[in-house]
Amino acid sequence: MDTVVIVESPAKAKTINKYLGNNFQVVASYGHVRDLPSKDGSVEPDNAFAMHWESDGRSSKQVNEIAKLVKQADRLVLATDPDREGEAISWHILEILNQKKILGDKKIDRVAFNEITKRAVQDAMAQPRSIDQQLVNAYLARRALDYLVGFTLSPVLWRKLPGSRSAGRVQSVALRLICEREEEIDLFKPQEYWSVTADAINPKGDAFQANLTHVFGEKLKKFDLGNEAQATKAVEAVKAGTFKVATVTKKQVNRHPSPPFTTSTLQQEASRKLGFGATRTMRTAQSLYEGISIGGETVGLITYMRTDGVQLAQDAIQGIRDLIGKDFGNKYVPGQPKYYKSKAKNTQEAHEAIRPTDVFRHPKEVARYLNDDQKRLYELIWKRTVACQMESATLDQVTADISDQIGTITLRATGSVIAFDGFIKVYTEGRDDSDSDDDKNNILPPLKQGDVIDLKKVIPEQHFTKPPPRYTEASLVKKMEELGIGRPSTYASIMQVLQDRNYVRLESKRFIPEDRGKVVTAFLASFFTRYVEYDFTARMEEALDRISAGEVEWKDILNEFWKNFKAAVDETKDLRISEVLDALNDILGHYYFPKDENGAVTRTCPSCKIGELSIKLGKMGAFIGCDRYPDCNYTRPLTVLEDGAEAGDEVQFPKELGAHPESGDMITLRLGPYGPYVQLGEEREDGSKPKRATLPRNLAPKDVTLDQAVELLRLPRDVGKHPETGNMIVANTGRFGPYIAHDGVFVSLKEEEELF
Numbered sequence: 100m101d102t103v104v105i106v107e108s109p110a111k112a113k114t115i116n117k118y119l120g121n122n123f124q125v126v127a128s129y130g131h132v133r134d135l136p137s138k139d140g141s142v143e144p145d146n147a148f149a150m151h152w153e154s155d156g157r158s159s160k161q162v163n164e165i166a167k168l169v170k171q172a173d174r175l176v177l178a179t180d181p182d183r184e185g186e187a188i189s190w191h192i193l194e195i196l197n198q199k200k201i202l203g204d205k206k207i208d209r210v211a212f213n214e215i216t217k218r219a220v221q222d223a224m225a226q227p228r229s230i231d232q233q234l235v236n237a238y239l240a241r242r243a244l245d246y247l248v249g250f251t252l253s254p255v256l257w258r259k260l261p262g263s264r265s266a267g268r269v270q271s272v273a274l275r276l277i278c279e280r281e282e283e284i285d286l287f288k289p290q291e292y293w294s295v296t297a298d299a300i301n302p303k304g305d306a307f308q309a310n311l312t313h314v315f316g317e318k319l320k321k322f323d324l325g326n327e328a329q330a331t332k333a334v335e336a337v338k339a340g341t342f343k344v345a346t347v348t349k350k351q352v353n354r355h356p357s358p359p360f361t362t363s364t365l366q367q368e369a370s371r372k373l374g375f376g377a378t379r380t381m382r383t384a385q386s387l388y389e390g391i392s393i394g395g396e397t398v399g400l401i402t403y404m405r406t407d408g409v410q411l412a413q414d415a416i417q418g419i420r421d422l423i424g425k426d427f428g429n430k431y432v433p434g435q436p437k438y439y440k441s442k443a444k445n446t447q448e449a450h451e452a453i454r455p456t457d458v459f460r461h462p463k464e465v466a467r468y469l470n471d472d473q474k475r476l477y478e479l480i481w482k483r484t485v486a487c488q489m490e491s492a493t494l495d496q497v498t499a500d501i502s503d504q505i506g507t508i509t510l511r512a513t514g515s516v517i518a519f520d521g522f523i524k525v526y527t528e529g530r531d532d533s534d535s536d537d538d539k540n541n542i543l544p545p546l547k548q549g550d551v552i553d554l555k556k557v558i559p560e561q562h563f564t565k566p567p568p569r570y571t572e573a574s575l576v577k578k579m580e581e582l583g584i585g586r587p588s589t590y591a592s593i594m595q596v597l598q599d600r601n602y603v604r605l606e607s608k609r610f611i612p613e614d615r616g617k618v619v620t621a622f623l624a625s626f627f628t629r630y631v632e633y634d635f636t637a638r639m640e641e642a643l644d645r646i647s648a649g650e651v652e653w654k655d656i657l658n659e660f661w662k663n664f665k666a667a668v669d670e671t672k673d674l675r676i677s678e679v680l681d682a683l684n685d686i687l688g689h690y691y692f693p694k695d696e697n698g699a700v701t702r703t704c705p706s707c708k709i710g711e712l713s714i715k716l717g718k719m720g721a722f723i724g725c726d727r728y729p730d731c732n733y734t735r736p737l738t739v740l741e742d743g744a745e746a747g748d749e750v751q752f753p754k755e756l757g758a759h760p761e762s763g764d765m766i767t768l769r770l771g772p773y774g775p776y777v778q779l780g781e782e783r784e785d786g787s788k789p790k791r792a793t794l795p796r797n798l799a800p801k802d803v804t805l806d807q808a809v810e811l812l813r814l815p816r817d818v819g820k821h822p823e824t825g826n827m828i829v830a831n832t833g834r835f836g837p838y839i840a841h842d843g844v845f846v847s848l849k850e851e852e853e854l855f
Contacts, residue, residue, distance in 0.1 A: 101122040101123070101172060101173050101174060102122060102123045102124070102172060102173065102174040102175070102176055103123075103124050103126060103165070103168045103169050103172040103174070103175050103176070104119065104123055104124065104125040104126070104176040104178050105125075105126055105127075105128055105165060105175070105176070105177055105178060105179065105189070105192060106125060106126075106127055106128070106178050106179060107127060107128055107129070107130055107179055107180060107185070107188060108127050108129070108130070108385075108389055109127045109129075110386065110389040110390055111127070111215065111389040111390065112125040112126060112127045113125075113390065113397060114215050114389060114390030114397045114398070114399060115178065115215065115220055117396075117397055118217045118220045118221060119220070119224070124168060124172075125178075126164070126165055126168060127161075128161060128162075128165065128179070128188060128192060129157065129158070129161050130188070131158070131184075131187070131188055131191065132154055132158045132161065132162050132188065132191050132192055132195065133152040133153055133154040133158060133191055133195070134152065134153065135150060135151070135152060135153070135242060135246050136151070136153040137250070139250070141153075141246060141250070142243050142246050142247055142250075144247070144657070144661045144665075147654065148243055148654055148657050148658075150239065150242070150243060152191070154195075162192070162195055165192065165196075166195075166196060166199055166201055169196060169201060169202070169205070170201045172205065173205060173206065174205060174206040174207075174208070175196075175202070175205055175206070175207045175208070176208050176209075176210055176224070176227070177189035177192065177193065177207070177208070177209045177210070177230070178209075178210050178211070178212075178223070179211075180211075180403065180405070181211035181212065181213055181403060181450060182403070182405050182406075182450070182588070183234050183237055183238045183241075183647070184238065184405075184588065185211070186209075186230065186231050186234040186235055186238065187234075187235055187238040187239075187242075189209055189230055190230055190235045190238075193207065193230065208227030208228070208229075209227060209228050209229055209230050209231075210223040210224055210226070210227050210228070211223060211228075213402050213403045213450055213451050214388075214399055214401070214402040214403065214456045215388065215389060215390055215398070215399030215456075216398060216399055216456045216457070217398075219456075233646065233647055233648065233649045234647055236646050236647075236652075236653040237643050237644070237646040237647040237653065239653060240642075240643055240646055240653040240654075240656055240657060241643055243657055244268055244639065244657065244660065245267065245268050245269075247657075247660075247661060247664070248266065248267060248268040248630070248664070249265060249266065249267050249268070251664070251665070251668055252266040252271075252627070252630075252668065253265040253266050255668060255671050256619065256622070259622070259626075259671060259674055259676065259679050260618065260619065260622050260679065260716065260721075261716050261717060263615065263618070263619050263622075264600040264601070264602070264615075265600060266619065266623065267593075267596065268630075268636070268639070269584060269585045269589065269593055269636060270593050270596050270597055271619070271620070271623055271630070271631050272584055272631050272632075272633060272636045273575070273579060273584065273585070273593050273594070273597060274597055274602050274603065274612070274616055274619065274620055275620050275623070275624065275631050276570065276575065276578060276579070277569075277570055277575070277597075277603055277610045277611075277612050277616070278612045278616060278617050278620040280567060280569060280570055281569070281611065281612050281617070282690075283566060283567050284566040284567065284569065285689075285690060286689070287566035287567075289563040289564055289565070289566075290322065290563065290564045291325060291326060291561065291562070291563055292321055292322045292324060292325055292562050292563075292564070293324040293325070293326070293327065293329065293330035293333075293559055293560065293561055293562065294310065294311070294324070294559075294560050294562060295310070295311035295324070295330060295333050295334055295337065295557060295558070295559050295560075296308055296309070296310050296311070296557075296558050296560065297309050297310075297311070297337065297510055297554045297555075297556065297557050297558070298554070298555045298556040298557075298558070299342075299501070299510075299512070299552050299553065299554050299555065300552070300553045300555060301544050301545065301546055301550055301552060302550050302551060303544070303545070305544030305545070306544070306555075307512055307514075307543055307544055307546075308512065308541075309499075309501055309510035309511060309512040309552075310510060310511055310512075311333060311337060311508070311509075311510050312500075312509050312510065312511045313502075313507070313508060313509035314333045314336055314337075314507070314508055315336065315507055315508075316506075316507040324559075327559070327561070330559040330561075331559065333559070334557050334559050336508060337508055337510070337554065337557045338554070338557055340503030340504065340508050341503060341504055341551075342501050342502065342503055342508075342510070342551070342552045342554060343501070343502065343504075343549055343550060343551055343552060344499055344500070344501055344546050344547060344548050344549060344550040344552060345500045345501065345502040345506075345509070345548070346499070346500045346548060347497065347498070347499045347546055347547060347548055348497070348498045348499075349495065349496070349497050350495075350496055351493055351494070351495055351496070351518065352493075352494050352496055353491040353492065353493055353494075354491060354492045354493075354494060354521075354523070355491045355522075356437070356486045356487050356488075356489060356491065356521075356522040356526070357483065357486070357487065357526075357528045358409040358439035358441075358452065358487055359409060359411060359439070359452035359453065359454055359483060359484050359487045360452055360453040360454075360480060360483055360484075361406055361407045361408065361409060361441070361452060361453065361587060362381075362404060362405050362406055362407060362453070362587030362588060362590075363407070363576050363577070363579075363580045363587045363590060365380060365384065365404070365453055365479075365480070366380050366381070366572065366573065366576050366587075366590060366591070367529075367573040367574075367576055367577055368479060368483070368528065368529055368573075369476060369479060370571060370572045370573035370576075370608075371529035371573050372479060372529050373475050373476065373479065374608070375472070375476070376572055376591075376594075376605075377572050377576065377590055377591035377594055377595075378591045378592075378594075378595055379472065380476065380591070381404065381591050383472045383473055383476045384401065384404035384453070384476060385404065386473060387399070387400045387401045387404075387473055387476065387477055387480075388400075388401050388402070388403060388404050391465070391468055391469065391473070392468065393460075393465060393468045394468075398456070399456055400455060400456060400460065400465065400477055401453055401454065401455055401456060401477070401480055402450075402451050402452075402453055402454050402455075402456060403450055403451075403453075404453050405450075405587060405588040406450040406451065406452060406453060406587070407441060407586075407587050408441070408450050408451055408452055409439040409440065409441050409452045410438065410439065410451060410452060411451055411452055411454060411484075411487075412451055415451070415454060415458070416436045416488060417436075418457075418458050418459070419458050419484060419485055419487075419488040420432050420436065420488055422458050422459060422485065423485065423488060423489055427489070427524060427525075430490065430519075431489050431490050431521065431522075431524065432488075432489075432490065433488070433489070433490045433491070436488060437487060437488055439452075439487070452484075453480055454480065454484040455477070455480060455481050455484060458481070458484060458485065460481075461481070462474070462477055462478035462481050462482075465477065482525050482526040483526055485525050485526070486522040486525040486526035487522075489521055489522035489524070489525060490519070490521040490522065491521050491522065492517060492519060492520055492521035492522060492523045493517070493518040493519040493521065494515045494516065494517055494518060495515060495516045495517075495518045496513070496514075496515045497513070497514050497515070497516075497543050497546070498511065498512070498513050499511070499512045499513075499543065499546045501552050512543055512546070513541065513543075514541040514542050514543035515541065515542075516542055529573075568609070569609035569610055569611060570609065570610045571608050571609055571610070572594060572605075572608070572610075575590075575594065575610060576590045579593075582633045582636075582637055583636075583637030583640050583641070584633060584636050584637060584640070585636075585640070586640070594610075597610075597616070601613055601615055601616075602615055602616030602619060603616050614721065614736070614737035615721075617687060617690065617737075618683060618687070618714075618721050618737070621682065621683050621686040621687050622679065622682070622683065624686065625679075625682040625683075625686065626667075626670075626671055626674065626679075626682070627667055629663075629667070630664065630667070639660070642656045643656075676716060679716070680713065680714060680715070680716065683714045683721070684713050684714050687714060688700055688714075691714065691723060691737055692712065704725040704726075704727065704731060704733050705733070706725065706731055706733035707725060707727055707730070707731040707733065709727060709731075710725040710726050710727035710730075710731050710733075711725070711726050712724065712725060712726075712733075713726060714737070715734075721737055722734050722735065722736055722737060722770070723735045723736070723737060734770055735770065736770060736775060736800070753767040753768060753769045753770075753778075754767060754768040754769075754800075755767050755768075756768055756777070756803065756804070756805045756808050757805040759779055759809060759812075760809065762779070762780070764779050764780035764789075765780065765781075766778070766779055766805065766808045766809070766812070768800060768803055768808070770800075775793075775794045775800045775803075776791050776792060776793045776794055777791065777792050777794065777803065777808040777811055777812060778790070778791045779791075779812050790812055792808075792811035792812050792814055792832065793811075793832050794811070795811075795832060795837065811832070814830065814831045814832060815829045815830060815831035816829070816830050816831075817829060818830050818839060821841055821842075824841075824842060826841060826842055827841075828840070828841045829841070
């Protein structure tokens with residue numbers, strides 16, 4: 100054996116091994132071989148930011164295997180992924196092997212390829228280079244920053260905000276986005292407006308629709324018809340007139356294809372069109388990149404999937420143009436290739452966009468070799484790639500203004516017809532809720548100036564303005580990219596961390612902040628304002644990119660950050676809990692306390708009628724309580740009450756639900772440190788605890804019935820014996836939701852109903 104080649108994964112190793120000769124052995128590192136341990140002192144700011152790395156058991160075992168192989172080889176080739184993380188893995192492996200003193204005078208090369216095909220791998224092996232230390236430095240700076248923020252800020256949260264889990268440099272900013280959107284929704288006041296539409300017929304009897312745009316000589320603005328009376332008056336004015344076509348305007352417009360996929364746009368489109376979460380998208384893309392066995396040959400089907408570049412290799416563009424001409428005809432091939440530039444902030448554009456490695460591998464031809472997720476994602480990538488080099492679509496747009504005899508009332512009819520479908524024949528980009536829908540191809544019948552128009556029906560329609568929609572994974576990724584927050588490769592993990600820490604939940608594919616997430620965001624916005632600002636986080640990303648480019652020293656960036664950040668943390672050491680509570684009540688009061696008919700927040704305690712309610716902090720988190728404690732022990736969870744709610748509408752704990760049908764003991768609804776729960780009976784004289792069960796998240800305390808409580812108190816229940824071990828599988832629910840357990844292994848369930 101002459102050469103050892105190191106890659107990240109066994110799948111990638113298996114694919115590459117087939118492209119190299121017998122003198123090569125390809126081995127996987129299984130991702131990162133070491134990391135900063137989660138303990139104090141892993142990064143030492145006072146010691147030139149010295150970093151202390153550690154390998155876990157599996158990594159140590161794999162590194163030892165790699166070391167044995169390298170010891171016997173003449174050459175080491177580091178062939179990890181062509182990005183910052185890939186460069187870091189190669190650097191870590193080299194550092195460890197140097198520490199083991201086994202490299203000696205062995206030849207060491209770094210190679211990188213954007214796709215795992217025989218030609219790409221062999222070309223890369225013929226053009227080796229050294230480790231890109233600037234890229235490694237950017238990784239070291241990012242890793243140190245994330246460690247310092249997380250390990251320094253999280254303990255502040257634990258001390259000053261009981262019940263919080265942790266904070267992160269980018270995750271806290273993403274959480275702020277979700278919380279601020281929720282606040283916009285909560286504070287939104289719908290505004291009424293009306294529109295008027297006419298069902299019309301041209302002289303030949305063809306039907307179409309026209310919208311009222313001018314009435315009484317004035318152009319209608321959105322809220323000019325603000326109520327039914329105003330809309331009715333406008334309708335009567337329209338009905339009183341006779342109408343002719345005043346003008347007809349025709350024009351051709353071109354619609355251009357979207358650029359090929361980057362990491363973030365792939366995540367967005369897979370969410371919109373396939374219903375994939377970001378993690379699922381990246382996992383599936385990874386498998387397509389690393390290699391699929393097709394007809395006995397293992398080949399990577401797509402290029403590297405972590406990229407923010409939208410450019411394509413010249414030979415790839417030529418291949419796509421050849422395919423378009425062959426499959427769709429020359430009229431779909433534009434005169435010149437289409438080239439794209441990214442519009443997002445902080446793009447590095449170091450790598451190609453995501454594309455098929457061979458565009459002539461049609462989705463239908465490879466479908467039988469792929470699982471369902473792979474098949475659907477490959478087809479999406481293939482279509483987007485082909486479409487990006489196709490001719491633009493051409494639409495004929497027609498606008499007809501229809502006026503009464505004196506010109507004081509005008510209705511407008513618009514329509515468009517696809518004159519040439521172009522790229523639309525293959526692919527059109529999906530849309531978010533916030534995007535306007537201008538794609539309705541309303542086809543108008545022939546209309547010409549002077550045509551007498553018969554209005555058959557004039558229809559007033561009531562509308563209300565709508566709040567901005569909650570973020571989906573797609574729209575959150577889009578927003579983060581627009582602001583320059585995080586990197587495309589980190590979006591999936593950021594969203595997963597927020598869910599794992601119960602700061603947000605994903606419901607009907609929408610992010611909803613949990614109370615815990617709102618409280619953490621309010622705390623950080625009050626006492627660490629700078630570090631959750633969008634511009635600050637984006638500037639840090641720019642600084643990391645400048646390190647990659649060799650424009651600044653990585654330790655200079657860390658020094659500047661740490662000096663200011665440590666000062667901000669030190670300022671919180673003497674922070675009193677009362678100050679934290681004052682800030683939380685100021686920021687979150689409008690969430691948790693209803694308003695009376697005059698818009699004033701009502702905080703009178705519904706129990707004692709004397710005290711005032713406010714947000715309190717307990718060992719396990721925040722809650723609402725009376726300020727006359729211990730004279731009044733009224734509490735309730737952090738739940739949003741509707742405006743106009745009467746004092747006492749909320750659940751008062753403890754609440755009796757009724758007697759258990761078998762034991763006769765009273766079942767009560769109570770509030771504990773982990774939230775509301777039901778309890779059977781009272782604490783016994785011998786000190787033994789009564790049976791308790793946590794309320795599922797989707798069951799509000801005010802909606803709990805006796806029957807539901809009885810079912811919950813049946814938990815935990817035995818599901819059955821494991822077919823291999825013979826030990827019992829148990830179903831239960833806890834503060835993190837429903838789960839099943841077996842031999843110390845816990846698996847979450849998606850729905851509470853699966854427990855019963």
